[in-house]
Amino acid sequence: MRQMITALALALSATTALAAQPILLKPARVWTAEDAGPPHEGWGVLIKDNRIAAVGPVAGLDATGAEIIDLPGATVIPGLMDLHSHLLLHPYNEASWDDQVLKETPDYRVIRATVQARATLDAGFTTLRELGTEGAGTTDVALKRAIADRVIPGPRLFVTTQAIVATGAYGPARRNFNPDAEIPQGAQEVSGIDEAVRAVREQAAAGADWIKIYADYRVGPDGATRATFTQEELKAMVEVAHSGGRPVAVHAAGDEGMRRAILAGVDTIEHGYGGSEATFRLMAEKGVAYFPTLTASESTSTYFGGYVAGKTPPTPAMQAAERAFKLALKSGVTIGMGSDVGVFRHGDNARELVWMVRHGMSPAQAMLAATAVDARVLGRQDDLGKLKAGFLADIVAVAGDPTRDIEASKAVVLVIKDGVVHRRP
Numbered sequence: 001m002r003q004m005i006t007a008l009a010l011a012l013s014a015t016t017a018l019a020a021q022p023i024l025l026k027p028a029r030v031w032t033a034e035d036a037g038p039p040h041e042g043w044g045v046l047i048k049d050n051r052i053a054a055v056g057p058v059a060g061l062d063a064t065g066a067e068i069i070d071l072p073g074a075t076v077i078p079g080l081m082d083l084h085s086h087l088l089l090h091p092y093n094e095a096s097w098d099d100q101v102l103k104e105t106p107d108y109r110v111i112r113a114t115v116q117a118r119a120t121l122d123a124g125f126t127t128l129r130e131l132g133t134e135g136a137g138t139t140d141v142a143l144k145r146a147i148a149d150r151v152i153p154g155p156r157l158f159v160t161t162q163a164i165v166a167t168g169a170y171g172p173a174r175r176n177f178n179p180d181a182e183i184p185q186g187a188q189e190v191s192g193i194d195e196a197v198r199a200v201r202e203q204a205a206a207g208a209d210w211i212k213i214y215a216d217y218r219v220g221p222d223g224a225t226r227a228t229f230t231q232e233e234l235k236a237m238v239e240v241a242h243s244g245g246r247p248v249a250v251h252a253a254g255d256e257g258m259r260r261a262i263l264a265g266v267d268t269i270e271h272g273y274g275g276s277e278a279t280f281r282l283m284a285e286k287g288v289a290y291f292p293t294l295t296a297s298e299s300t301s302t303y304f305g306g307y308v309a310g311k312t313p314p315t316p317a318m319q320a321a322e323r324a325f326k327l328a329l330k331s332g333v334t335i336g337m338g339s340d341v342g343v344f345r346h347g348d349n350a351r352e353l354v355w356m357v358r359h360g361m362s363p364a365q366a367m368l369a370a371t372a373v374d375a376r377v378l379g380r381q382d383d384l385g386k387l388k389a390g391f392l393a394d395i396v397a398v399a400g401d402p403t404r405d406i407e408a409s410k411a412v413v414l415v416i417k418d419g420v421v422h423r424r425p
């Protein structure tokens, strides 16, 4: 008995010795993301282990034994989130999407993804929702694990494995190839309720946190965007995903795909460029969140549409994205921050925040979208997305005040994830 007690005491002291030194952040101001109000001047944040211990006026924080990190001129904010990312892709002006899917091996793509995950964390993005590996199978599950196990640095990942698409409704488009050739696809193809439901169950078994579905794509005879799944197929996939505790994200660029997805009970709509006012109102009514991916539209317009920032007018695609964003804002839709990064450079996620402000959000509103709103969409409003005692210590400091000038969200000087300092001044 005595030996057992000694062993227990030793184990306890070992645990105590392993506990990280508390950290006290002393910036110029703290923005907690509780609301769209201004930051608190003269506040600090105390971190113990991987949690926020206290937030408030620095004088009232117990700094005993703490490492003090001075951050003059900086604003401390919650770690940023981007809920529409593709770590398994890299910018289309480096290699076309078709070439990445057809000519880059999944192994090569994962090696790239590890570097891209670090670049994302460096930029202050501590959480991503990965919306499809685009032909790289379930490698996002392995990536998530390697980050969670601290094998490589990167953001917290919520993963989907492959998107689910209607047969023949995605890419690389088979019509562009010899019909005798077997063309690998960028997503999992299904037809009919049985196959659709099976795909949801297979992905859940493989480790998907969310299910991603394409409700429309460029499948019209003229290449126009048309709805792909029937109402019944969508409904069946949503029912099975939800009953397993997995929310559903839906790619929909056109109004009919959006409408069917909303009626099927999905949780988020991605892109929505062609949505009508009635459809955005329906989204608001049903509590479906919107991820506008404005930077994806700008990027593809730059690569392929002759758009030159500051020189040419916005392309029709960019105008459609702007129109949709403004309609969603006016209709009271929950708008989260999701950029479609991967189409453009990993680590440049904050470009989306700049577009959101350009199209009518206040800087603080855009910052809320990338913190508290995104956390709520993930169902993690009780431990992520705000600076609050008891929340996980995902914390960033930026030079300047991003609630006044959104460009400051790019000037990251400190990144802490899960209580671990990843980047310091």
Ligand SMILES: [Zn+2]
Binding pocket: 084, 085, 086, 131, 340
């Ligand atoms: Zn995407």
